[in-house]
Amino acid sequence: MRKYSVFAVAREAMRAHKGWEAQWTSPEPRAQYDVIIIGGGAHGLGAAYYLAKEHGITNVAVIEKGWLGGGNTGRNTTIIRSNYLYEESMDIYEHSLKLWEGLSQELNYNVMYSPRGVMMLSHNIHDQQVFKRHIHANRLYGIDNEWLTPEQAKEFCPPLDISASARYAINGAALQRRGGTARHDAVAWGYARAASDRGVHVIQNCEVKGIRRGPDGAVTGVETTKGFIGARKIGVSASGHNSMVLGMADVRLPLHSVPLQALVSEPLKPIFPCVVMSNTVHAYISQSDKGELVIGAGTDQYNSYSQTGGLQIITHTLDAICELFPIFRRVKMMRQWGGITDNTPDRSPIQGVTPVPNLFVNCGWGTGGFKATPGSAHLFAHLIARGEPHRLAAGLTLDRFRTGRLIDEAAAAAVAH
Amino acid sequence: MLLIHCPYCGEARAELEFRAAGDAHIDRPANIAAISDEEFAEYFFLRDNPKGLIYERWRHIHGCGRFFNAVRDTVSDKFVMTYKAGQPKPDLSPAPGAAPALPADSRPVETYEATEGRAE
Numbered sequence: 001m002r003k004y005s006v007f008a009v010a011r012e013a014m015r016a017h018k019g020w021e022a023q024w025t026s027p028e029p030r031a032q033y034d035v036i037i038i039g040g041g042a043h044g045l046g047a048a049y050y051l052a053k054e055h056g057i058t059n060v061a062v063i064e065k066g067w068l069g070g071g072n073t074g075r076n077t078t079i080i081r082s083n084y085l086y087e088e089s090m091d092i093y094e095h096s097l098k099l100w101e102g103l104s105q106e107l108n109y110n111v112m113y114s115p116r117g118v119m120m121l122s123h124n125i126h127d128q129q130v131f132k133r134h135i136h137a138n139r140l141y142g143i144d145n146e147w148l149t150p151e152q153a154k155e156f157c158p159p160l161d162i163s164a165s166a167r168y169a170i171n172g173a174a175l176q177r178r179g180g181t182a183r184h185d186a187v188a189w190g191y192a193r194a195a196s197d198r199g200v201h202v203i204q205n206c207e208v209k210g211i212r213r214g215p216d217g218a219v220t221g222v223e224t225t226k227g228f229i230g231a232r233k234i235g236v237s238a239s240g241h242n243s244m245v246l247g248m249a250d251v252r253l254p255l256h257s258v259p260l261q262a263l264v265s266e267p268l269k270p271i272f273p274c275v276v277m278s279n280t281v282h283a284y285i286s287q288s289d290k291g292e293l294v295i296g297a298g299t300d301q302y303n304s305y306s307q308t309g310g311l312q313i314i315t316h317t318l319d320a321i322c323e324l325f326p327i328f329r330r331v332k333m334m335r336q337w338g339g340i341t342d343n344t345p346d347r348s349p350i351q352g353v354t355p356v357p358n359l360f361v362n363c364g365w366g367t368g369g370f371k372a373t374p375g376s377a378h379l380f381a382h383l384i385a386r387g388e389p390h391r392l393a394a395g396l397t398l399d400r401f402r403t404g405r406l407i408d409e410a411a412a413a414a415v416a417h
Numbered sequence: 418m419l420l421i422h423c424p425y426c427g428e429a430r431a432e433l434e435f436r437a438a439g440d441a442h443i444d445r446p447a448n449i450a451a452i453s454d455e456e457f458a459e460y461f462f463l464r465d466n467p468k469g470l471i472y473e474r475w476r477h478i479h480g481c482g483r484f485f486n487a488v489r490d491t492v493s494d495k496f497v498m499t500y501k502a503g504q505p506k507p508d509l510s511p512a513p514g515a516a517p518a519l520p521a522d523s524r525p526v527e528t529y530e531a532t533e534g535r536a537e
């Protein structure tokens with residue numbers, strides 16, 4: 001792999017950019033791998049990278065039915081933060097945030113991680129109590145999170161309307177300054193390039209249709225649109241389709257898949273300096289480096305694999321955005337899309353072993369797993385290599401739905417992203 | 418937005434009037450205190466999450482207020498049928514390509530265009 005650097009850019013500028021090489025190779029699948037990862041989103045690609053880098057397991061394939069990052073990795077609003085309530089959550093999201101901080105250097109790929117601050121608006125006394133509880137829990141755990149008055153919130157984000165007559169008046173905000181955004185597809189591509197460089201096979205346009213198991217019940221490989229491919233171990237990270245894939249091995253999961261939508265505006269000059277979320281009125285907004293306002297909406301209320309979502313959901317979000325930021329009332333929206341998210345009853349992810357030997361699952365990231373990408377991938381690689389979870393992911397097991405030890409972020413804040 | 422036929426009101430109404438209420442035909446075990454943790458997890462948490470036909474409950478919360486069941490395709494989001502609570506789970510295994518049978522009390526969906534003409 002030829003390194004990207006300012007010298008490479010200069011060199012290529014001198015020769016009409018003819019010397020750039022493909023970022024990853026596209027080999028035909030081998031007959032047998034040590035590990036197959038199902039799902040070429042950033043979680044799966046990252047897990048393959050860390051398997052090769054940290055565990056010396058390089059006979060690995062990532063199998064993707066479409067194109068890399070064509071799932072939720074390339075569809076999300078890229079909000080990154082770690083100020084969750086429970087220790088199990090703080091462990092993994094903070095582990096992830098620390099990895100984000102060095103990820104561009106680690107991968108020699110600009111993932112454009114931008115810690116511009118994530119501010120969560122509080123609209124009523126309930127929000128205020130919940131956010132303050134989060135702030136105290138986070139700070140006790142060594143994670144930054146602070147309370148702002150409405151005036152401080154306005155100073156941090158000038159387009160915000162804090163007048164008392166506003167329809168969604170605010171009484172304060174919680175701010176995590178290290179939170180921010182990153183460039184979604186760069187994360188998938190950066191991991192794919194770095195993994196491919198270490199010998200991992202990245203196989204696109206290949207759908208997994210079945211999981212084959214031996215007489216002892218353990219997995220032996222996958223049936224795909226390119227034929228059977230053998231594997232000693234299989235890691236599944238297929239987001240909205242995790243139930244379908246695990247169903248191929250008769251494993252049932254506590255998941256339901258629902259569309260989540262986002263939309264972007266026409267490009268504007270820099271106007272919006274941070275990320276703002278309002279859970280109460282259901283709106284999330286930031287500005288991309290291209291200048292588009294990136295707006296996240298809510299989920300549909302029913303199970304669906306339609307990758308679209310109801311129009312009333314985004315209308316509702318835009319109503320809220322226009323009330324919070326009257327300055328945006330005449331901005332035009334350019335594109336809208338949906339992604340299928342896999343949600344657990346407690347809205348916390350599941351990463352762990354399954355009842356099937358050598359079959360591992362990374363699922364339930366639902367509406368909020370982009371921020372967790374490096375951390376989740378790192379710990380998923382550990383799980384697959386060692387056969388047991390890393391200390392930082394020990395609570396995220398599938399078994400918690402039997403023991404009742406839920407990680408109830410849903411009840412804690414009803415926070416989506 | 419979905420148009421949903423309420424089998425009690427006998428009308429197709431906008432999704433905004435309804436609340437989705439999870440999977441249908443899941444029986445609460447009669448001996449709930451006696452069952453094992455595995456059985457409880459199975460009943461309470463584990464779901465098929467199908468890509469295709471799903472049997473689900475809806476509540477006409479801003480209408481008659483009643484719960485009913487529906488069969489819907491989770492890829493197209495089209496309803497195959499809705500039926501009253503307590504009716505048995507319909508067997509919908511039609512010959513490939515054939516339209517599934519609709520329940521007796523279902524009526525064609527009344528769209529705005531059909532009833533009011535083109536909105537010009």
Ligand SMILES: Cc1cc2nc3c(=O)[nH]c(=O)nc-3n(C[C@H](O)[C@H](O)[C@H](O)COP(=O)(O)OP(=O)(O)OC[C@H]3O[C@@H](n4cnc5c(N)ncnc54)[C@H](O)[C@@H]3O)c2cc1C
Pocket residue numbers: 038039040041042043044063064065066067068069070071072073074075076077078079080206207208209237238239240241245260261262296337338339340341365366367368369370371372417
């Ligand atoms: C609109 C929207 C906004 C979001 N906003 C945020 C946010 O602001 N912050 C945040 O942290 N999270 C957010 N999320 C959630 C986040 O996108 C996901 O949790 C995360 O990207 C999941 O990554 P992944 O790699 O697990 O899944 P994906 O990127 O979806 O990858 C899974 C891959 O598996 C493939 N696959 C599925 N079935 C098969 C099969 N049978 N064979 C082979 N391949 C298969 C799919 O094609 C897909 O590419 C948002 C999601 C959406 C939809």
Ligand SMILES: [Zn+2]
Pocket residue numbers: 423424425426427477480481482483
């Ligand atoms: Zn009704």
